[in-house]
Amino acid sequence: MPDSEPPIALDAMGGDHAPHEIVAGAVHAVRERGLPIVLVGSPRVLYESLADHDATSEIPIIRAEEALAMDEGALASLRRPRSSIAVACHLLRRGDASAVVSAGSTGGVVATGKLRLKTQQSVIRPALAVALPTRPTPTILLDAGANAEVKPEMLVQFAHLGSAYAETAYGLETPRVGLLTIGSEPEKGNKLVKRAHELLRATPGIHFVGNVEGHDLLSGTADVIVTDGFTGNIALKTMEGAVRYAFTELSETITASPMARMGALMQRGRLKDLSRRLDSEAYGGAALLGLNGTVVVAHGASKAASVSAACELAATLSRKGIVARIGERLSTAPRPHRLW
Amino acid sequence: MPDSEPPIALDAMGGDHAPHEIVAGAVHAVRERGLPIVLVGSPRVLYESLADHDATSEIPIIRAEEALAMDEGALASLRRPRSSIAVACHLLRRGDASAVVSAGSTGGVVATGKLRLKTQQSVIRPALAVALPTRPTPTILLDAGANAEVKPEMLVQFAHLGSAYAETAYGLETPRVGLLTIGSEPEKGNKLVKRAHELLRATPGIHFVGNVEGHDLLSGTADVIVTDGFTGNIALKTMEGAVRYAFTELSETITASPMARMGALMQRGRLKDLSRRLDSEAYGGAALLGLNGTVVVAHGASKAASVSAACELAATLSRKGIVARIGERLSTAPRPHRLW
Numbered sequence: 248m249p250d251s252e253p254p255i256a257l258d259a260m261g262g263d264h265a266p267h268e269i270v271a272g273a274v275h276a277v278r279e280r281g282l283p284i285v286l287v288g289s290p291r292v293l294y295e296s297l298a299d300h301d302a303t304s305e306i307p308i309i310r311a312e313e314a315l316a317m318d319e320g321a322l323a324s325l326r327r328p329r330s331s332i333a334v335a336c337h338l339l340r341r342g343d344a345s346a347v348v349s350a351g352s353t354g355g356v357v358a359t360g361k362l363r364l365k366t367q368q369s370v371i372r373p374a375l376a377v378a379l380p381t382r383p384t385p386t387i388l389l390d391a392g393a394n395a396e397v398k399p400e401m402l403v404q405f406a407h408l409g410s411a412y413a414e415t416a417y418g419l420e421t422p423r424v425g426l427l428t429i430g431s432e433p434e435k436g437n438k439l440v441k442r443a444h445e446l447l448r449a450t451p452g453i454h455f456v457g458n459v460e461g462h463d464l465l466s467g468t469a470d471v472i473v474t475d476g477f478t479g480n481i482a483l484k485t486m487e488g489a490v491r492y493a494f495t496e497l498s499e500t501i502t503a504s505p506m507a508r509m510g511a512l513m514q515r516g517r518l519k520d521l522s523r524r525l526d527s528e529a530y531g532g533a534a535l536l537g538l539n540g541t542v543v544v545a546h547g548a549s550k551a552a553s554v555s556a557a558c559e560l561a562a563t564l565s566r567k568g569i570v571a572r573i574g575e576r577l578s579t580a581p582r583p584h585r586l587w
Numbered sequence: 588m589p590d591s592e593p594p595i596a597l598d599a600m601g602g603d604h605a606p607h608e609i610v611a612g613a614v615h616a617v618r619e620r621g622l623p624i625v626l627v628g629s630p631r632v633l634y635e636s637l638a639d640h641d642a643t644s645e646i647p648i649i650r651a652e653e654a655l656a657m658d659e660g661a662l663a664s665l666r667r668p669r670s671s672i673a674v675a676c677h678l679l680r681r682g683d684a685s686a687v688v689s690a691g692s693t694g695g696v697v698a699t700g701k702l703r704l705k706t707q708q709s710v711i712r713p714a715l716a717v718a719l720p721t722r723p724t725p726t727i728l729l730d731a732g733a734n735a736e737v738k739p740e741m742l743v744q745f746a747h748l749g750s751a752y753a754e755t756a757y758g759l760e761t762p763r764v765g766l767l768t769i770g771s772e773p774e775k776g777n778k779l780v781k782r783a784h785e786l787l788r789a790t791p792g793i794h795f796v797g798n799v800e801g802h803d804l805l806s807g808t809a810d811v812i813v814t815d816g817f818t819g820n821i822a823l824k825t826m827e828g829a830v831r832y833a834f835t836e837l838s839e840t841i842t843a844s845p846m847a848r849m850g851a852l853m854q855r856g857r858l859k860d861l862s863r864r865l866d867s868e869a870y871g872g873a874a875l876l877g878l879n880g881t882v883v884v885a886h887g888a889s890k891a892a893s894v895s896a897a898c899e900l901a902a903t904l905s906r907k908g909i910v911a912r913i914g915e916r917l918s919t920a921p922r923p924h925r926l927w
Contacts, residue, residue, distance in 0.1 A: 461824025482801065
């Protein structure tokens, strides 16, 4: 890691378990992953928290005395220029940070990011991209909640943003792009997806593999799946709830009798591994793509492991030049208004 | 079971595993559940299939020489007045059947049902309702795919349809109705759900508990969850895929080492039970609500157990008077155009 690499600006005041779990995550990221990090927030609180880890001399603090509340959405954030997330974005814009990571309110992070970093040239709206735990490489789902209403041309842009993510993060040469809808036939779906299907098929540079359905999200059929933010957010939350439900049912089953419990004892090591893996993947963080700077939004309920994983993601995307790659893709793409 | 109760008209030719699994399901429903059933389809094929079960004298056959193909949608079904699903609906309309069950193409069943049974008075559009396996009583999700585009007033009607289902099938006095969206605050979501939220709050006879998110589908927070058919279908398929994914991951985990496998042997009885339960619940069948007659659409991939479960659902809804209950709810409800 070169000394000249700017650190990740980690918003230490955003999230259900801020600041202590954010700080714990930062310490893990610095010590176990070797990442350069600065914590943005209230110096007094953060210094105490770092002291709990004997880490006061390892991680710098950048002052921000205010923080957005978890229920503060987009509008409120515009009135808070000195919030920890605003300060973090400012660092990124000045080049004093390589990326921003926050577990704060998604609406607040998206609004602050758009205001302070601005969308890249040609980008209509930035999108939240989540990596689903498929194998061998994760599937990128976007938009996972930044835009509740979209136009068909935005779905084409999401395809570019997601493809750039898959190329830079996983080294995929031609990521397969699927369109989330309710049937495989092109005429299935609502007006938005039917129009988006036509546009995607006609767009060079997008390896469009056609419509995908809800059960394809975890099947590995596509490397990138595009949808509007409303549908994407509901699909993502449904998936999280369903996995949790299945685990609960299965846990009860494998401990429902003395004999079954004896069996569970024999599996506990592996069960623990699996639980840890799915947890951090589910909460690994969403990349906000399309801004002039790398921003990762960690799950609001993130604890240390998830925060650390989000920092890893930010470092990867920043080091591998996601912003530049998006710029390349969109500069060679026809401007949206010429697509019809 | 009174002798005068008309039988369930089971479309024997619709579905991936028709007719043999449909026939096997019918035999199970007659012998194990005591339900009255007639099979609709090709007499020659069905007689042979019934003979395999020694059941030729137990289940009548009604002739229909044609059948909709699985990929035939709504338009094609209008041109097929003698398809097995059309004949089944005709029996129901005449009062010679108490309900229709089909595992055929959803689009075909919905179109045929609307054409031959007509929507009930005041119903704008019928909706597909699925029972999710929550406890102590299932949660009704609708619309699960009949209407890709909806208006806000249709969501209010879905709330009535779903509440009628929960009242008749589970005896719930005041089913709690939730609106599926991307956040708990009323201002979260797209234009459709924001408007629907206002209407639901203002509708007497609907016990509206507010917005619910994707992870609430299996949490038991609401008895009825309303959404448009596009979102509902994607949420449902996402849920199915995620549960399957979790089970696969867990299965691999609990058999990943000799010790773990030994443990799995000790649990196999219970694992088998759980697998069977979730399977038949996932594929239990969707009720098409709002037509002048009870129609249940079984999952296209249904095998005997799912077909039998779908017949059970049809019998319950028919015997408990779902159509009448829907009529009561909508006749006392303000007519949709007066809601604004």
